[in-house]
Amino acid sequence: GTSLPRILVLGAGLGGTIAAYEIRDATKGRAEVTVISDSEDYWFVPSNPWVAVRWREPEAIRVPLAPVMAKKGIGFTSVGALRVHPQDQRVDLRDGTSLTYDWLVIATGPELAFDEIPGFGPEGHTVSVCRTDHAAHAADAFDAFCADPKPIVVGAAQGASCFGPAYEFALILDTELRRRKIRDRVPMTFVTSEPYIGHLGLDGVGDTKGLLESEMRERHIKWITNARVTGIEPGMMHVEEVGEDGAVKKAHDLPFGYSMLLPAFRGVKAVHGIEGLTNPRGFILADRHQRNPTFKNIYSLGVCVAIPPIGPTPVPVGVPKTGFMIESMVTAVAHNIASELDGREPDEVPSWNAVCLADFGDGGVAFVAQPQIPPRNVNWSSHGKWVHLAKVGFEKYFLHKVRSGTSEPLYEKLALNVLGISKLKETTKESVR
Ligand code: FAD
Numbered sequence: 001g002t003s004l005p006r007i008l009v010l011g012a013g014l015g016g017t018i019a020a021y022e023i024r025d026a027t028k029g030r031a032e033v034t035v036i037s038d039s040e041d042y043w044f045v046p047s048n049p050w051v052a053v054r055w056r057e058p059e060a061i062r063v064p065l066a067p068v069m070a071k072k073g074i075g076f077t078s079v080g081a082l083r084v085h086p087q088d089q090r091v092d093l094r095d096g097t098s099l100t101y102d103w104l105v106i107a108t109g110p111e112l113a114f115d116e117i118p119g120f121g122p123e124g125h126t127v128s129v130c131r132t133d134h135a136a137h138a139a140d141a142f143d144a145f146c147a148d149p150k151p152i153v154v155g156a157a158q159g160a161s162c163f164g165p166a167y168e169f170a171l172i173l174d175t176e177l178r179r180r181k182i183r184d185r186v187p188m189t190f191v192t193s194e195p196y197i198g199h200l201g202l203d204g205v206g207d208t209k210g211l212l213e214s215e216m217r218e219r220h221i222k223w224i225t226n227a228r229v230t231g232i233e234p235g236m237m238h239v240e241e242v243g244e245d246g247a248v249k250k251a252h253d254l255p256f257g258y259s260m261l262l263p264a265f266r267g268v269k270a271v272h273g274i275e276g277l278t279n280p281r282g283f284i285l286a287d288r289h290q291r292n293p294t295f296k297n298i299y300s301l302g303v304c305v306a307i308p309p310i311g312p313t314p315v316p317v318g319v320p321k322t323g324f325m326i327e328s329m330v331t332a333v334a335h336n337i338a339s340e341l342d343g344r345e346p347d348e349v350p351s352w353n354a355v356c357l358a359d360f361g362d363g364g365v366a367f368v369a370q371p372q373i374p375p376r377n378v379n380w381s382s383h384g385k386w387v388h389l390a391k392v393g394f395e396k397y398f399l400h401k402v403r404s405g406t407s408e409p410l411y412e413k414l415a416l417n418v419l420g421i422s423k424l425k426e427t428t429k430e431s432v433r
Contacts, residue, residue, distance in 0.1 A: 004032045005102040007337060008091060010081055010270070012037035012065055014045060014398075015302030015326045016107030020074050021407040022334035023105065030341055033073075034099065036091060038080030040064060042402050043132040046323060047395050049169045051135035052127070052260070053176040054143075055361070058136050061395070063402045072405045081108075081270040086277055086295040091270075103337050106284050106300040110265030111272075117157060117263075119232035126232060126259040129169060142176075142258060149182045150257025153237055155191035158228045159264030161318025163200045164358045166192065166262050167212055171360035174219045189254055190216060190223040191239055191261065193315040197223055201320045202354055203310050203374055205367035206381030212365060215383075224252060226314045229261065242314045265318070267304055279306045289346040290333050299337065301329035310373055319372065323398070324355035334407075353378075359391040366390065 007027065009020045012035050024033045044061035051058055069076035080094040084104065092098045112130050114121030122128045127138035154170040156163050170190050177183040194200070197216065198208035216223060226242045226249075236255055243249040266272070267282020276294030278284055283306035285292055290305070292298040303326075307319045328350035336346030354369040364387025370378040400406070 004030065005341065006032045006034065006100065007103045007105065008099055008101040009033065009035045009105045009107060010084070010091065011107035011109060012042060013107065013109045013302065014323055015330055017042050017065070017402050018327065018407065019105055019107055019301060019330045019333060020069070021072060021405050022330055023337060024072055024074050025407045026334040026338040027341055032075065034075030035069060036081050036093065036099070037065060037076070037078045040066060040078045044395060044399055045132070048129040048132055048135040049165055049172050051132060052129050052138035052142060052169070053172055054139050058132050061132065061399065063399065068403065068405045084271050084274065086274060086298060089297065102297060104298045105333055106271060106298060106304055107302045108268045108271065109303045111268045111282070113159070113264040113266050117229050117232065120157070120229070120261070121263060124232055125234050126261055129165060129260060138260065145258040146180055146182060148257065149185040151187040151189065151255055153189050153191055153254050153256040153259040154261070155227070156193055156262040157264060158193045159316045159318065160193055160262045161201050161265055161320050162262050163192065163194060163320060164356045168358045168360065169260055170221055171215060171219065174221065175361035188221045190221050191227045191229065191254070192223065192225055193227055193317050194225055195313045196225055199317065201310065201317050202369055202372060205354065205369040206379050208365065208367055208381050211381055211383050215365065228315050244314055246314050265303060288349045289336050290329055290350065291336065291346055299333045301333050302326045305329070320354065322354055322356050325352050328352065357387055357391045357394060359388045361388065364388050364391065
């Protein structure tokens with residue numbers, strides 16, 4: 001046995017995987033790093049909308065993790081965590097065993113709250129692109145739909161925080177339906193809890209309102225904002241459109257032959273309801289160093305982190321956590337744990353910039369928001385064919401990073417140099433104060 005301190009990374013999605021690599025490199029020889037996943041494979045979630053229209057095969061965005069972890073000298077199990085016990089510094093696994101830790105990094109992503117609306121989700125009457133297996137099922141459903149075209153409803157439910165993929169999917173469907181020459185037989189409606197098109201949980205970025213409204217107008221996609229979905233039956237969605245005062249302004253019954261809505265997210269069961277660790281939705285509480293205020297040896301990153309909404313809206317909407325922002329959390333967590341290992345206080349603060357590329361197949365919209373809450377220093381959005389190419393570049397880069405175990409954030413650096421943004425808030429390092 002070894003007496004090195006043990007760092008556990010819980011969850012091997014977009015954030016957890018690269019966190020394990022970065023933490024490993026930042027603590028080499030001084031700590032043991034182990035990843036607890038619930039799957040043998042990593043799947044590149046941002047490409048799921050492409051999977052759902054067969055622009056990507058699921059296999060192309062899969063990375064088997066055990067070989068890379070072994071090569072990196074990182075412990076790996078795919079049995080999944082049952083429950084975290086912060087008081088005992090222990091994680092119980094689903095096979096009845098448990099692992100103790102000196103530091104725990106929680107990167108468990110979202111639990112998908114489909115059960116909050118009757119008939120919602122892949123076990124109900126709508127498809128999902130949140131997981132790659134869902135997206136593969138959505139592709140089969142889409143092929144069947146194309147043989148018998150009907151109306152489409154796409155969007156994001158009340159409490160959702162991930163709006164980019166909703167717009168992306170609506171516009172991808174439009175592109176694919178035109179390619180299949182059946183767009184004229186498919187009325188499309190975008191249904192969203194956002195107070196206006198392009199709000200994105202961020203109160204808009206640059207002119208996302210104008211850009212996305214214009215895209216949808218040009219593509220004949222109607223929309224309902226401030227929408228609350230009350231129930232979904234086979235082929236029929238019930239939606240309440242709410243006014244500024246929160247009262248129901250209009251009730252809509254929307255027939256559909258195919259529908260995808262992003263659900264609200266909440267924390268996963270392994271961490272839900274732990275006093276001091278999680279908020280009431282099960283998201284992990286973290287200070288500006290990504291460290292839990294109560295259990296100071298627990299860090300968190302990615303979608304599982306609690307971030308308050310940007311402001312009140314008639315229907316609740318959350319703040320998105322995008323890949324770039326997650327990478328800035330990863331870098332901060334790796335630095336801060338390495339600092340603690342060396343007997344210093346954590347001092348890195350992630351920038352939490354929102355950078356997003358929404359691809360429509362034949363174009364797209366990109367935006368950068370820094371900081372998240374307006375007024376901002378950087379508030380930029382743009383559109384064009386280049387967004388599609390940039391997104392393909394992001395996919396290739398990220399998959400290479402996960403496959404090779406690289407911890408160097410090269411793409412980010414490139415993007416940052418181009419856009420003049422820094423991943424870590426250099427000026428807020430407490431160590432220099
Ligand atoms: P995840 O990638 O979801 O990883 C969490 C992992 O933890 C999962 O593998 C899960 O199985 C595992 N886990 C959960 N519970 C347990 C347990 N008990 N034990 C062990 N393991 C567990 N962002 C962008 O920047 N650009 C995009 O284009 C983009 N597109 C998106 C498209 C879609 C459809 C969605 C849903 C999100 C998109 N995002 C995008 C947002 C964000 O980047 C992704 O959601 C990203 O995958 C979040 O990373 P994460 O590590 O926080 O969570």
